[in-house]
Amino acid sequence: MIEFKNITKRFGDKLVLNDVSHAMQTGKTNLIIGTSGSGKTVLQKCLVGLFEPDQGEIIYDGVSFTEMEDEQRKLLRQQIGMLFQGSALFDSMTVEDNVKFPLDMFTKDSESKKLKRVNEVLERVNLVASNKKYPSEISGGMKKRVGIARAIVLNPKYLFCDEPNSGLDPQTSMVIDKLIYDITKEFNTTTIINTHDMNSVMEIGDNILYMKNGKKEWTGNKKDIIFSENKNLNDFIFASEFLQGAKKLRMMEGK
Amino acid sequence: MTFFTHFGRYILMLKWMFSKPENPKLYWKEFMHQCSEIGIGSIGIVSIISVFMGAVSAVQTAYQIVNPLVSKLIIAQIIRDTVILEFAPTLICIVLAGVVGSKIASELGNMRVSEQIDALEIMGINTRTYLILPKICAAIATIPMLVILSMVLGILGGRITVGLSGIISTETYDMGLRELFVPYNVFFAMMKAYTFAFIISSIPAYFGYHLKGGSLEIGRSSTRSVVVSCIVILIADYVLAALLL
Ligand SMILES: Nc1ncnc2c1ncn2[C@@H]1O[C@H](COP(=O)(O)OP(=O)(O)O)[C@@H](O)[C@H]1O
Numbered sequence A: 001m002i003e004f005k006n007i008t009k010r011f012g013d014k015l016v017l018n019d020v021s022h023a024m025q026t027g028k029t030n031l032i033i034g035t036s037g038s039g040k041t042v043l044q045k046c047l048v049g050l051f052e053p054d055q056g057e058i059i060y061d062g063v064s065f066t067e068m069e070d071e072q073r074k075l076l077r078q079q080i081g082m083l084f085q086g087s088a089l090f091d092s093m094t095v096e097d098n099v100k101f102p103l104d105m106f107t108k109d110s111e112s113k114k115l116k117r118v119n120e121v122l123e124r125v126n127l128v129a130s131n132k133k134y135p136s137e138i139s140g141g142m143k144k145r146v147g148i149a150r151a152i153v154l155n156p157k158y159l160f161c162d163e164p165n166s167g168l169d170p171q172t173s174m175v176i177d178k179l180i181y182d183i184t185k186e187f188n189t190t191t192i193i194n195t196h197d198m199n200s201v202m203e204i205g206d207n208i209l210y211m212k213n214g215k216k217e218w219t220g221n222k223k224d225i226i227f228s229e230n231k232n233l234n235d236f237i238f239a240s241e242f243l244q245g246a247k248k249l250r251m252m253e254g255k
Numbered sequence B: 001m002t003f004f005t006h007f008g009r010y011i012l013m014l015k016w017m018f019s020k021p022e023n024p025k026l027y028w029k030e031f032m033h034q035c036s037e038i039g040i041g042s043i044g045i046v047s048i049i050s051v052f053m054g055a056v057s058a059v060q061t062a063y064q065i066v067n068p069l070v071s072k073l074i075i076a077q078i079i080r081d082t083v084i085l086e087f088a089p090t091l092i093c094i095v096l097a098g099v100v101g102s103k104i105a106s107e108l109g110n111m112r113v114s115e116q117i118d119a120l121e122i123m124g125i126n127t128r129t130y131l132i133l134p135k136i137c138a139a140i141a142t143i144p145m146l147v148i149l150s151m152v153l154g155i156l157g158g159r160i161t162v163g164l165s166g167i168i169s170t171e172t173y174d175m176g177l178r179e180l181f182v183p184y185n186v187f188f189a190m191m192k193a194y195t196f197a198f199i200i201s202s203i204p205a206y207f208g209y210h211l212k213g214g215s216l217e218i219g220r221s222s223t224r225s226v227v228v229s230c231i232v233i234l235i236a237d238y239v240l241a242a243l244l245l
């Protein structure tokens, strides 16, 4: 479980995160949702320490991350996997070497054992026959999948995904959502996903934090969303008339 | 930002660069890779410049020494000393500041912009140790060798030129080379080479690693790093000459 309390972050005069508190649960897909620019990426980066929050505390399974020394943070980070918004693959390395890199760095396994593990995770993300390609030679969706493979190759306890399905077609998006969901359940990871994709919200929203202008606006799960009275949330999730209709239908079914 | 903020952050970068490698084997591999990028990758340009540098100084020295009373041997000595003292270490390092420095700055800048540095950091890797230290070590290991190569080729270039253009015979040239040779000059040149190697690698690494903004900044910061490196090389050149000569 990752808890955070009263996180505040400014860039110059701009208040990007305003007193945000929430708990991300173990074995669940925890979603941070909100429009572009609402502070999702900054919040995620604060949680892993890529940004230092100006105020607030972050607690990983009972241990304060905020008070950790650099060395302790380094050790904790070996249990963190992260998928970046732009995938952040190492462009001097092939797909295979990208995924193998954490293994090379942190394990003493034999080359064949490492390759076996690499192929295992690449298969898991449905990416075969691209091992020897460079990141510049594959599509955006494939990059995301390599990014996920690299993030999960060491079986992390905490998995962070920044918009795993932005820029992908709906079908591939669903595949990736399902994949992250399955991994979370199988390995009991604490998974945190930034998204503004309403399909993801309704499919895998175990625990949802809705952000608006850097503030916590609403929390709940995918069922709560249907019955939520929060106007901002409704306008955000059920943006089109078609979706408004779908919501009404669901509400009638539910009641 | 003021000069002092930059300088402070530069010193901190160097300080934090020293930490225990998570996996020494991978760091060694990276070091070797950088040696080949920085060292072997620059042999071509260094060779071409050195030979022409020697050739030009031969022609120009001969042009200036027309007095028949001055021994012809002195032409060889002048070429030898200018090549060893100034041309090979300083000129070559200024060229390398462009070649190697811009490569280091843009490589790190690109990794910063595309969040590859963040990705490494999140894995629990000290990115300063993994990305910057091998580059600086590789520069310090290979650039002095390039300077020695440049000395040899420069003097050789002069020899070929005097021979071909008939300024003096190559035998006279060889004799001149051996006369009044001061080994300390080579030591001095090597001190310069080590200092410049450090400058050429650490300053661009600073600019690349601390890059802020988008991909447009990559080109800008690599230009800036080359300019700053060149200026610092010239200042260091003066300071070393004042201290050691
Ligand atoms: N490094 C930065 N420096 C200054 N402002 C930033 C930085 N990163 C993000 N911001 C600002 O913070 C706000 C939230 O950004 P972000 O978290 O990326 O939004 P999103 O919810 O789309 O991920 C934006 O207004 C952005 O301009």
Ligand SMILES: [Mg+2]
Residues within 6 Å of the ligand: A040, A041, A042, A085, A162, A163, A194
């Ligand atoms: Mg974002």
